[in-house]
Amino acid sequence: MPLTGTGEDGNAALLRSYEQLLVIRRCEERLQRLFAEGEVPGFIHLGVGQEAISVGVMSALGPADTLASTHRGHGHALAKGMPLDGFFAELLARDTGVCRGRGGSMHVADMSIGMLGANGIVGAGLSIATGSALAHKLRKNGQIAVSFFGDGALAEGLLHECGNMAALMKLPLLLVCEANGWSEFSPVSSQIAFDLAKWSEAYGIAYRKIDGNDVVAVAEAAAELTGLIRSGGGPALLTCTTDRWRGHFEGDAQKYRSSDEPAPRDPIVVAGEHLAAAGVATQRLTQIAARVESEIEEAIVAARAAPPARFDAALADVYTAASIGVAI
Amino acid sequence: MAQLRYGAAIGQALADAMQDDPTVVIMGEDIAGAGGSFGITRGLLDKFGPERVIDTPISEAAIAGMAVGAAMSGLKPVLEIMFMDFTTLAMDAMVNQAAKARFMFGAQVSVPMVLRTPHGGGLSAGPQHSQCLEAWFAHVPGLKVVCPSGPANAYGLLRAAIADPDPVVFVEHKGLYAMRDEVPEVLAPIPLGQAAVVRSGEHVTVVAYGAAVALAMQTAEQLASESISVEVIDLQTIQPWDEAAVLASLAKTGHLVVVHEAVEAFGVGAEIAARMAELGFSYLKGPIVRVGAPFMPVPFSAELEATYRPSVSRLIAAVRKALGKE
Ligand SMILES: Cc1ncc(C[n+]2csc(CCOP(=O)(O)OP(=O)(O)O)c2C)c(N)n1
Numbered sequence: 001m002p003l004t005g006t007g008e009d010g011n012a013a014l015l016r017s018y019e020q021l022l023v024i025r026r027c028e029e030r031l032q033r034l035f036a037e038g039e040v041p042g043f044i045h046l047g048v049g050q051e052a053i054s055v056g057v058m059s060a061l062g063p064a065d066t067l068a069s070t071h072r073g074h075g076h077a078l079a080k081g082m083p084l085d086g087f088f089a090e091l092l093a094r095d096t097g098v099c100r101g102r103g104g105s106m107h108v109a110d111m112s113i114g115m116l117g118a119n120g121i122v123g124a125g126l127s128i129a130t131g132s133a134l135a136h137k138l139r140k141n142g143q144i145a146v147s148f149f150g151d152g153a154l155a156e157g158l159l160h161e162c163g164n165m166a167a168l169m170k171l172p173l174l175l176v177c178e179a180n181g182w183s184e185f186s187p188v189s190s191q192i193a194f195d196l197a198k199w200s201e202a203y204g205i206a207y208r209k210i211d212g213n214d215v216v217a218v219a220e221a222a223a224e225l226t227g228l229i230r231s232g233g234g235p236a237l238l239t240c241t242t243d244r245w246r247g248h249f250e251g252d253a254q255k256y257r258s259s260d261e262p263a264p265r266d267p268i269v270v271a272g273e274h275l276a277a278a279g280v281a282t283q284r285l286t287q288i289a290a291r292v293e294s295e296i297e298e299a300i301v302a303a304r305a306a307p308p309a310r311f312d313a314a315l316a317d318v319y320t321a322a323s324i325g326v327a328i
Numbered sequence: 329m330a331q332l333r334y335g336a337a338i339g340q341a342l343a344d345a346m347q348d349d350p351t352v353v354i355m356g357e358d359i360a361g362a363g364g365s366f367g368i369t370r371g372l373l374d375k376f377g378p379e380r381v382i383d384t385p386i387s388e389a390a391i392a393g394m395a396v397g398a399a400m401s402g403l404k405p406v407l408e409i410m411f412m413d414f415t416t417l418a419m420d421a422m423v424n425q426a427a428k429a430r431f432m433f434g435a436q437v438s439v440p441m442v443l444r445t446p447h448g449g450g451l452s453a454g455p456q457h458s459q460c461l462e463a464w465f466a467h468v469p470g471l472k473v474v475c476p477s478g479p480a481n482a483y484g485l486l487r488a489a490i491a492d493p494d495p496v497v498f499v500e501h502k503g504l505y506a507m508r509d510e511v512p513e514v515l516a517p518i519p520l521g522q523a524a525v526v527r528s529g530e531h532v533t534v535v536a537y538g539a540a541v542a543l544a545m546q547t548a549e550q551l552a553s554e555s556i557s558v559e560v561i562d563l564q565t566i567q568p569w570d571e572a573a574v575l576a577s578l579a580k581t582g583h584l585v586v587v588h589e590a591v592e593a594f595g596v597g598a599e600i601a602a603r604m605a606e607l608g609f610s611y612l613k614g615p616i617v618r619v620g621a622p623f624m625p626v627p628f629s630a631e632l633e634a635t636y637r638p639s640v641s642r643l644i645a646a647v648r649k650a651l652g653k654e
């Protein structure tokens with residue numbers, strides 16, 4: 001569904017997207033601090049600056065559509081509807097976390113909203129989304145699956161294997177490349193020899209490339225491609241150009257980056273401009289921002305107060321049913 | 329005696345091997361310009377240039393397979409896989425190609441390659457960035473597996489691994505990279521397949537490798553105050569492992585404990601326990617006890633991970649159990 005329309009109602013979708021952009025941004029800004037202060041352990045990869053891709057794509061999905069994510073997956077999770085409480089509780093390793101404190105940032109997942117997991121293995125989400133699309137096709141449920149992946153992941157064999165199979169089997173799969181120009185500490189131009197437009201053409205996969213910092217552009221392209229997919233056209237690929245504002249992970253000194261990179265476009269500012277053009281008062285946006293911030297703080301307070309992850313419960317969850325044959 | 333960090337010792341071994349042998353090349357993700365995710369290969373690009381210090385795309389299956397082909401064609405590739413968890417993507421190259429080539433082709437060719445990779449937890453890195461999978465590789469005929477415990481043997485074992493004509497999986501521990509320790513003035517290769525008795529004792533033998541060696545040493549220190557004398561063996565090489573050294577120690581002490589960070593079930597400790605039960609049955613005065621991780625993935629939560637990983641207190645309890653002093 002396109003995000004823009006006319007009148008108050010016409011702006012409802014765009015306002016919702018604006019709010020989601022803010023939720024993701026503010027959550028990650030808080031995580032940045034919580035990590036620096038030692039409250040969030042492990043490796044965290046922030047998607048600050050890339051939020052419009054998650055929000056725009058999700059505007060074209062229904063609650064039962066599925067997605068597989070990456071190591072930079074907070075935005076995907078939150079835009080798909082992961083509750084803030086469960087999200088922060090997971091990052092703070094609480095028993096009330098979405099994964100009961102066992103996965104952390106790189107593994108946030110919520111099956112109840114079709115979020116099949118962030119992933120620590122580059123490229124792995126491609127095959128998981130392809131399999132999810134196969135299930136949708138066989139179950140004839142009208143749903144689609146989405147695979148988010150980075151432009152560095154184009155080097156993994158799985159992209160090629162999955163692209164071929166998805167095209168061959170005409171699977172309801174949307175491939176979304178988040179092209180931030182970086183593969184860890186190396187520019188993607190030093191890693192990838194091919195062009196996704198030609199790649200898609202070779203496999204007979206519908207292709208669009210858009211400005212991934214403009215949530216309206218992402219939403220339009222996602223609406224068009226998911227329409228094709230839902231009507232049985234097989235897989236499609238959407239490349240969203242964007243910018244990685246922060247390091248590869250929190251704590252990355254980024255010595256490999258030059259200070260004269262052009263200033264990136266802020267997806268929140270861009271969305272704000274769309275809203276201003278549609279006649280929405282800035283006061284409205286300030287109210288949204290205040291609400292988002294207080295919801296996030298409440299979630300953090302709740303996470304801090306929640307019980308820690310439990311070892312016995314973790315051990316009992318390795319298999320679905322309790323094991324047998326143990327002597328003592 | 330000079331001082332060196334574990335990570336720097338590995339970098340030094342790579343540099344010296346490249347200096348001595350122009351066929352040694354290194355490849356991996358972000359190892360050249362960025363010097364590796366853990367900084368181990370820093371400086372090598374400047375020294376040896378981009379032809380021998382090769383940054384690769386994120387293509388583990390391809391780079392491991394390429395290492396096999398390059399090794400069969402005159403090079404000695406040393407490949408870095410950023411986390412041991414990602415070796416899963418390189419498995420066909422290692423298990424079906426590198427390990428089999430010499431045997432399957434009637435000994436026409438050897439595959440002189442090294443796969444370097446860090447294992448181990450302690451960073452809250454979660455289930456896909458913390459695993460110790462060395463037992464998998466040790467189970468494959470044709471592969472050798474090495475796991476150094478400190479800077480001196482990290483250097484010496486890596487030099488030997490690179491010089492070895494067969495494929496070697498060289499397992500480093502992330503938590504040891506910053507460890508500083510004394511190393512000999514003149515660094516030399518340490519032959520593969522030889523264990524080191526790093527502390528001699530009378531009452532019980534503790535076999536360890538990698539980061540678990542430090543746990544064993546602390547355990548020995550603590551138990552010394554109770555007049556329990558612990559002999560600590562650093563295995564150094566897991567495949568082939570030094571059965572003779574472990575058996576000799578068992579013959580002296582009569583009691584055996586094996587400790588590693590990897591999951592206990594079907595692990596390296598299981599093999600050692602089984603062999604010693606067979607070869608050393610007459611020496612045994614008590615049960616062989618293993619200490620390892622429980623049968624579950626590595627959890628993200630720092631608290632859970634601390635419970636999960638072997639500790640001095642668990643090792644002390646295991647030694648008491650082996651001695652019948654529970
Ligand atoms: C199989 C595998 N290889 C390597 C890594 C280490 N790694 C994590 S993220 C990353 C770069 C990914 O780049 P891209 O796909 O563009 O995603 P971005 O980080 O830019 O969002 C690498 C090499 C990994 N996690 N998994």
Ligand SMILES: [Mg+2]
Pocket residue numbers: 150151152178179180181182183184188
């Ligand atoms: Mg990228």
